[in-house]
Amino acid sequence: xxxLTEIRAAANQAAVTRMLATDPxxxxxxxxxxxxxxMTTHTILTSGAPLAWSEYxxxxxxxxxxxxxxxxxxxxxxxxxxxxxxxxxxxxxCHDHACVGSVTGVTSASMPVWVVxxxxxxxxxxxxxxxxxxxxxxTYGVWNATVRQKLLWIREVLGPQLSAALRICGGVxxxxxxxxxxxxxxxxxxxxxxxxxxxxxxxxxxxLEANGLTSKTREVLAFLSRNDLFFLHAAMATGKCIADSAxxxxxxxxxxAMALSEKEFAIRxxxxxxxWFRAPIPPLRARLFAGLRDEDTAFMGGESLITExxxxxxxxxxxxFSLQDYSGGSADEMVKITKSMYQITNxxxxxxxxxxxxxxxxxxxxxAAKVASTGxxxxxxxxxxxxxxxxxxxxxxxxxxxxxxxxxxxxDRLTTxxxxxxxxxPSA
Amino acid sequence: xxxLTEIRAAANQAAVTRMLATDPxxxxxxxxxxxxxxMTTHTILTSGAPLAWSEYxxxxxxxxxxxxxxxxxxxxxxxxxxxxxxxxxxxxxCHDHACVGSVTGVTSASMPVWVVxxxxxxxxxxxxxxxxxxxxxxTYGVWNATVRQKLLWIREVLGPQLSAALRICGGVxxxxxxxxxxxxxxxxxxxxxxxxxxxxxxxxxxxLEANGLTSKTREVLAFLSRNDLFFLHAAMATGKCIADSAxxxxxxxxxxAMALSEKEFAIRxxxxxxxWFRAPIPPLRARLFAGLRDEDTAFMGGESLITExxxxxxxxxxxxFSLQDYSGGSADEMVKITKSMYQITNxxxxxxxxxxxxxxxxxxxxxAAKVASTGxxxxxxxxxxxxxxxxxxxxxxxxxxxxxxxxxxxxDRLTTxxxxxxxxxPSA
Numbered sequence: 001x002x003x004l005t006e007i008r009a010a011a012n013q014a015a016v017t018r019m020l021a022t023d024p025x026x027x028x029x030x031x032x033x034x035x036x037x038x039m040t041t042h043t044i045l046t047s048g049a050p051l052a053w054s055e056y057x058x059x060x061x062x063x064x065x066x067x068x069x070x071x072x073x074x075x076x077x078x079x080x081x082x083x084x085x086x087x088x089x090x091x092x093x094c095h096d097h098a099c100v101g102s103v104t105g106v107t108s109a110s111m112p113v114w115v116v117x118x119x120x121x122x123x124x125x126x127x128x129x130x131x132x133x134x135x136x137x138x139t140y141g142v143w144n145a146t147v148r149q150k151l152l153w154i155r156e157v158l159g160p161q162l163s164a165a166l167r168i169c170g171g172v173x174x175x176x177x178x179x180x181x182x183x184x185x186x187x188x189x190x191x192x193x194x195x196x197x198x199x200x201x202x203x204x205x206x207x208l209e210a211n212g213l214t215s216k217t218r219e220v221l222a223f224l225s226r227n228d229l230f231f232l233h234a235a236m237a238t239g240k241c242i243a244d245s246a247x248x249x250x251x252x253x254x255x256x257a258m259a260l261s262e263k264e265f266a267i268r269x270x271x272x273x274x275x276w277f278r279a280p281i282p283p284l285r286a287r288l289f290a291g292l293r294d295e296d297t298a299f300m301g302g303e304s305l306i307t308e309x310x311x312x313x314x315x316x317x318x319x320x321f322s323l324q325d326y327s328g329g330s331a332d333e334m335v336k337i338t339k340s341m342y343q344i345t346n347x348x349x350x351x352x353x354x355x356x357x358x359x360x361x362x363x364x365x366x367x368a369a370k371v372a373s374t375g376x377x378x379x380x381x382x383x384x385x386x387x388x389x390x391x392x393x394x395x396x397x398x399x400x401x402x403x404x405x406x407x408x409x410x411x412d413r414l415t416t417x418x419x420x421x422x423x424x425x426p427s428a
Numbered sequence: 429x430x431x432l433t434e435i436r437a438a439a440n441q442a443a444v445t446r447m448l449a450t451d452p453x454x455x456x457x458x459x460x461x462x463x464x465x466x467m468t469t470h471t472i473l474t475s476g477a478p479l480a481w482s483e484y485x486x487x488x489x490x491x492x493x494x495x496x497x498x499x500x501x502x503x504x505x506x507x508x509x510x511x512x513x514x515x516x517x518x519x520x521x522c523h524d525h526a527c528v529g530s531v532t533g534v535t536s537a538s539m540p541v542w543v544v545x546x547x548x549x550x551x552x553x554x555x556x557x558x559x560x561x562x563x564x565x566x567t568y569g570v571w572n573a574t575v576r577q578k579l580l581w582i583r584e585v586l587g588p589q590l591s592a593a594l595r596i597c598g599g600v601x602x603x604x605x606x607x608x609x610x611x612x613x614x615x616x617x618x619x620x621x622x623x624x625x626x627x628x629x630x631x632x633x634x635x636l637e638a639n640g641l642t643s644k645t646r647e648v649l650a651f652l653s654r655n656d657l658f659f660l661h662a663a664m665a666t667g668k669c670i671a672d673s674a675x676x677x678x679x680x681x682x683x684x685a686m687a688l689s690e691k692e693f694a695i696r697x698x699x700x701x702x703x704w705f706r707a708p709i710p711p712l713r714a715r716l717f718a719g720l721r722d723e724d725t726a727f728m729g730g731e732s733l734i735t736e737x738x739x740x741x742x743x744x745x746x747x748x749f750s751l752q753d754y755s756g757g758s759a760d761e762m763v764k765i766t767k768s769m770y771q772i773t774n775x776x777x778x779x780x781x782x783x784x785x786x787x788x789x790x791x792x793x794x795x796a797a798k799v800a801s802t803g804x805x806x807x808x809x810x811x812x813x814x815x816x817x818x819x820x821x822x823x824x825x826x827x828x829x830x831x832x833x834x835x836x837x838x839x840d841r842l843t844t845x846x847x848x849x850x851x852x853x854p855s856a
Contacts, residue, residue: 180621183613183750184612184613184621184750185611185612185613193608193611193612194612194613194622194625197622197625197629198625200625200628200629201625201628201653201654202653204632204649204653205649205650205653208641212641213636213640213641218633221632221633222633225629225630225632225633226629321783321784322783324783324787330786331783331784331785331786355613355749355752355759356749356759356784357759358752358758358759359752
């Protein structure tokens with residue numbers, strides 16, 4: 001076992017070193033079809049470990065059907081359902097296409113996605129653009145004429161203007177924005193108020209330079225300056241870019257993805273590649289918008305947990321005391337949450353620091369083996385969704401530890417096979 | 429004495445109620461000559477309780493001479509000195525002209541000033557525009573061709589564009605910006621990073637609408653988006669607007685001004701009007717920029733302490749943990765600082781809240797009598813200046829308590845005279 005422990009330590013060090021060496025840059029905004037590996041016109045990506053089409057029954061189902069109509073793949077919901085059942089429209093997990101999705105995570109061919117690239121390695125992460133703060137969004141399982149109109153505006157106006165701006169300025173480095181935002185009360189998951197403001201300070205001039213001052217440009221600038229969560233999807237694409245740099249590191253128990261479908265919580269580790277370790281979703285301790293009750297809410301997926309996967313969100317709770325009513329209940333509790341996260345992480349981030357903790361770096365690199373041995377689960381900040389569609393509030397999710405234990409055991413089993421010479425490369 | 433205590437309590441309540449009722453709005457940016465009551469072409473305002481011209485010997489002297497040249501009141505420094513000595517150019521304290529100044533605080537006729545107004549009462553506060561982050565500034569006692577060029581740009585480009593923007597959008601309400609910024613790590617004195625970003629989100633569109641997209645407009649937008657302290661002078665004008673609402677409240681020991689000249693710390697209280705209570709300046713515990721030593725620095729005045737006067741800056745230390753290296757040394761110490769400030773204040777602000785303290789309002793309304801009785805002085809965040817001119821760092825100032833004790837005694841003496849029928853209205 002000692003050999004195994006040493007191999008795991010070295011592998012985890014290698015995985016985290018790769019993740020920390022990543023220098024994510026917002027390089028472009030491009031339709032998913034052109035940006036995502038393996039994407040097709042008839043593919044619809046969604047959040048979480050994959051389910052059979054018939055198992056999607058709530059918000060994810062509604063959003064996938066909506067995306068089929070939005071893309072013109074079917075004329076009616078019934079037709080879309082039949083095509084999905086027949087496999088002529090294919091549902092795939094975002095994570096298998098260098099992508100992450102918010103809530104339902106539905107991503108279809110013509111939707112513009114952030115392209116975040118580590119230029120040294122070419123590793124890329126992607127995520128659709130934030131849909132705005134309206135309660136009704138495809139993200140939250142709603143499809144109607146208003147949602148369609150907003151998606152068209154994002155596709156025809158916002159996406160192209162951002163693309164032109166990023167190309168004219170040569171890209172925007174994300175890590176300094178995250179560093180700055182952590183010093184301004186963001187956790188970069190439930191709260192992106194500062195990061196959105198800082199990104200706006202950097203993007204307004206390239207947007208004006210690339211697109212001129214037209215009424216469309218003023219719409220874009222107004223949208224960016226008024227949506228405090230706008231940066232979240234850029235943070236998510238960044239998280240995917242960082243996590244995928246450690247996608248396949250033999251022997252490592254470092255978590256490379258945490259994701260939710262309507263029905264399951266699931267994780268991946270560096271040592272197990274694309275294999276999912278699944279468990280039922282635990283309750284979300286959420287503070288809901290006025291007038292809503294717990295029974296009004298429902299899970300409909302979500303991959304914004306990629307921010308926790310790279311040390312942000314719940315792991316950085318002590319940076320974001322403004323979220324206390326949604327997460328933890330008090331500043332002291334948020335400090336305790338972050339402190340407990342150092343028990344289950346491999347490292348601290350050298351640049352992303354928490355002022356309250358004397359500028360200690362955020363806990364970075366969740367180690368599934370440490371989660372298994374301590375019984376301490378990563379703390380996740382996340383949004384709550386209305387059962388019938390829409391944004392309901394935000395809260396704290398404490399995932400089950402079983403998938404972490406299973407993953408760690410699988411990593412060790414694969415490593416033992418390698419040591420024993422029974423395998424050269426662990427299958428994923 | 430019981431009568432006196434009750435009168436003081438009622439008067440302090442009245443003073444703080446007036447201050448808290450103030451709703452400060454950035455309404456315009458106007459040359460000082462047109463904005464400030466009592467301003468003339470030959471008046472130069474400066475920080476602190478007034479000194480004789482001959483007593484200004486350091487940075488304030490250099491900045492006042494520079495302003496005389498800048499305004500074309502003299503052709504040479506020698507001529508300016510002679511005119512100042514002869515009283516043909518008059519030096520006055522900013523505070524007597526509804527104005528506050530940063531560091532040297534030098535404010536002359538053609539310099540554009542923020543106009544912050546409480547529309548219900550017409551009370552106004554003013555402050556020159558932030559000069560930019562170059563180490564050499566008139567604010568910090570430097571006068572040369574580069575400083576002159578920047579001041580001309582502020583006068584000819586920045587001021588008029590901001591004026592046009594504020595007039596086209598009908599003004600910008602300040603209190604919500606301060607509320608938001610306190611939740612984003614600002615103390616609104618040494619740190620205005622968030623407030624500057626939020627103000628930019630609100631001003632960019634009116635600036636574009638009023639001025640069009642020209643190269644000058646892009647200069648203005650770049651200046652606003654890159655200067656994290658830009659909001660400070662708006663916060664100072666806001667503080668003056670709020671504090672002056674309690675300028676003359678008989679019997680009140682609430683502090684309405686704290687200010688520094690090169691040589692003295694001085695305060696005013698609501699019950700003593702424009703009278704200054706003075707003391708020598710204590711040492712500033714500062715963290716200096718790399719390579720500088722304490723002996724390289726010098727006091728050259730400052731009235732940004734108006735932010736502490738309205739519950740911000742050092743009083744709101746627990747909102748701004750990013751400043752710990754400059755002020756207090758640790759987050760715990762900053763929490764202790766803010767907690768101690770509730771001992772010497774009359775109230776808590778109902779809107780300006782500190783997330784770490786469970787969203788408790790900032791300590792508001794410094795009571796000179798409480799400072800005298802507890803011996804606890806207000807904690808002041810402030811910038812350090814280079815002896816030869818320029819910005820040197822930032823730190824924590826703990827003023828002497830004597831002026832507070834003297835002011836409180838004077839308030840009581842004046843009140844006693846009123847009670848005794850010897851006076852109707854206390855002279856100031």
